[in-house]
Amino acid sequence: MSCSRVVQAAAPWQQGFHPSRPPKLAESADVTSPHASPDARPAPSRRTVLRAGAGLTVAAATVGAVSACSTGPSQREQDARALLPLAQTAARQQKQAEYLAPRQTDYTSVLKQVAAERGDHLTALTDEINRLHAPVAQEITTSPGESTTTLEKLRTDLQSAAKEAGDVATDADGYRAGLTGSIAASCAALREVALA
DSSP states (O other): OOHHHHHHHHHHGGOOOOOBBOOOOOSSSOOOOSSSSSTOOOOHHHHHHHHHHHHHHHHHHHHHHHHHHOOOOOHHHHHHHHHHHHHHHHHHHHHHHHHHHHTOOOHHHHHHHHHHHHHHHHHHHHHHHHHHHHHHHTOOOOOOTTTTOOHHHHHHHHHHHHHHHOOOOOOOHHHHHHHHHHHHHHHHHEEEEEII
């Protein structure tokens, strides 16, 4: 092999290379540095960031709504439950008076009056409980009064019912205060006047 051919083969600028110009890399070549971190990723776009922010906002609002709905019974339910014992007592005493009426002949007419008035109290209380929070009304029982009920026990129970309704009236307002106050007065009158 001649020296001139060796020189020609060894001269790279004769094949498009110029010492003042760096060689051009092929467009398809992988230019990723072999020392780059495997976790390196392109920065997220503005649209991606906005979507993530919107998702967090919705999630926070949902959690807040669930928390707000889990704070306990509403004020209306609490008001309904305050009336529940009064309704249960009225139902029981209505049955007690009905039981005693044919057995206490000296008080038959008065006991019928007691049964009627306590029945009216029960109806009014049930209507108000239904208006405030209907599910509570399902807890009112109307089972018959005890068969061992006596006239004296009914008197005592009416006195207790008057105090119970009066206490609720003190803490109530508006229609509920008027309703429970009138029930307290009625029970006291039945005890002190009708069944004296």
